[in-house]
Ligand SMILES: Cc1cc2nc3c(=O)[nH]c(=O)nc-3n(C[C@H](O)[C@H](O)[C@H](O)COP(=O)(O)OP(=O)(O)OC[C@H]3O[C@@H](n4cnc5c(N)ncnc54)[C@H](O)[C@@H]3O)c2cc1C
């Protein structure tokens with residue numbers, strides 16, 4: 229018997245597989261597809277203070293090995309999530325939930341995190357810093373170490389729950405951002421968010437996505453994510469856990485992500501193509517662990533760094 | 537929604553770029569996930585990351601009939617897959633048309649434009665089985681682009697075709713054909729957005745249902761990639777639609 233359980237900043241997950249934010253809503257649709265209790269956890273849709281309608285259509289484009297999305301953080305807002313989604317999640321899932329939180333100012337990040345204090349099932353806050361700072365000309369909080377640190381400080385002061393900063397890959401040196409977040413008290417990190425991309429329609433000679441740019445995800449980004457998890461693990465892996473995310477679509481991919489340094493693994497776009505992707509990955513993990521010669525999956529974490 | 541494996545049993549070319557595919561369920565699976573005309577399936581294609589949404593034209597216990605127009609790479613490949621290719625299909629997606637007599641009234645008109653004709657065939661059949669007698673207005677660019685007119689005629693319902701170049705039926709758009717019908721107050725429509733919008737604006741309509749398209753990532757409501765704004769707020773074309781009622785639509 230392989231022990232699939234992992235620990236993230238003191239929160240135990242029965243296995244390392246977590247549907248990624250934005251590809252799983254608040255669990256309602258997938259609860260009709262399979263029993264969510266097979267999951268280690270799930271990360272809900274990025275939630276802002278106010279309801280957001282998101283970007284105009286079209287928001288989705290296909291790419292080689294993946295997709296672009298420009299959903300634009302469409303979500304019902306924190307109040308509606310607390311009122312309607314949190315009680316519903318308690319009915320469809322018994323495990324720990326990861327709340328993905330966004331904001332457009334430091335105050336909003338802090339407020340959104342504080343409002344989740346009483347939501348007991350929310351055991352980890354995943355702070356998405358790929359959001360534009362309205363007070364800094366729309367520059368993304370995740371784009372430099374100082375502003376990433378500022379968000380970490382703000383949310384750290386607002387909550388007692390473990391805080392995982394979700395890093396943007398659209399930076400020169402992700403390890404510097406990771407260090408800045410760790411120094412301000414982040415309990416963990418999650419990476420990567422989507423890579424900025426664009427497609428142009430040859431028929432109209434215009435960008436395919438109304439917002440022009442969109443976030444790239446899916447198998448195409450997997451090697452980028454593995455490399456960034458590796459870099460971040462080298463930088464802060466001794467101090468805080470890393471959730472690896474980006475392009476994972478099989479149990480082998482999940483194991484590879486863990487060898488690079490991930491303690492747990494998020495699966496995003498793969499569930500959009502195959503709604504049962506997470507279930508299949510979880511079912512396949514024991515055999516993959518046996519093949520890799522580990523009886524506890526957590527032994528894989530960072531394994532590729534330790535020589536052999 | 538159900539995931540099923542289908543192989544295609546027959547392929548028939550209808551026009552230079554439109555094909556009819558009949559898919560059979562494999563391994564003691566069936567097509568029972570399809571519950572209403574106007575629903576769609578989402579087909580995985582080898583080498584393509586996103587599935588392709590295609591309306592169910594008609595269905596039986598074990599088969600699906602799809603009409604596919606070659607648009608880009610995926611649909612071009614789909615209609616050329618070798619026979620016996622196993623297709624991974626998510627079936628039973630979307631709400632479909634509500635054709636209850638109390639909803640559609642005594643004289644509903646099915647309005648199709650181009651490939652949007654596809655789901656109306658299954659709809660017409662189900663309405664006939666239900667003792668209703670719809671009429672159909674089907675618009676194409678030209679006679680050479682038209683398809684399924686004989687199949688509709690074989691159902692025994694009145695069919696009024698229209699073509700932009702006048703080579704078939706009424707010259708002009710489906711709206712021109714609709715304007716020649718005496719009693720046309722309720723429509724069930726599927727076609728390009730410009731057509732839906734023009735039909736929606738007809739003054740004689742008291743109600744109707746309109747089937748929308750959107751770029752989709754999941755097709756089952758999880759990613760909100762396909763959201764449109766309606767009078768009732770944000771709605772997902774894949775899960776809350778693709779069929780929307782006249783009263784709720786915003787253009
Ligand atoms: C609910 C619904 C029902 C449909 N029913 C039918 C049908 O019965 N018969 C038929 O031939 N076509 C139908 N379509 C359109 C069909 O989905 C597209 O033509 C097809 O996805 C194009 O794929 P492609 O690879 O050939 O083109 P590409 O342009 O290469 O496709 C690239 C990406 O864009 C998406 N895309 C491109 N055009 C459309 C479009 N018009 N609508 C949605 N996504 C698009 C593709 O799915 C793919 O993800 C339907 C679309 C929707 C949303």
Ligand SMILES: Cc1cc2nc3c(=O)[nH]c(=O)nc-3n(C[C@H](O)[C@H](O)[C@H](O)COP(=O)(O)O)c2cc1C
Nearest residue numbers: 248249250274297356420421445446474475496497
């Ligand atoms: C449609 C869609 C919506 C997303 N929305 C969010 C979001 O709200 N918050 C967030 O932190 N990440 C969001 N992401 C990013 C994913 O959580 C994930 O980081 C990224 O897609 C890479 O993983 P993948 O390749 O497995 O999809 C979204 C991704 C997709 C495809």
Ligand code: FES
Nearest residue numbers: 755757759760774
């Ligand atoms: S395509 Fe994902 S919600 Fe409609």
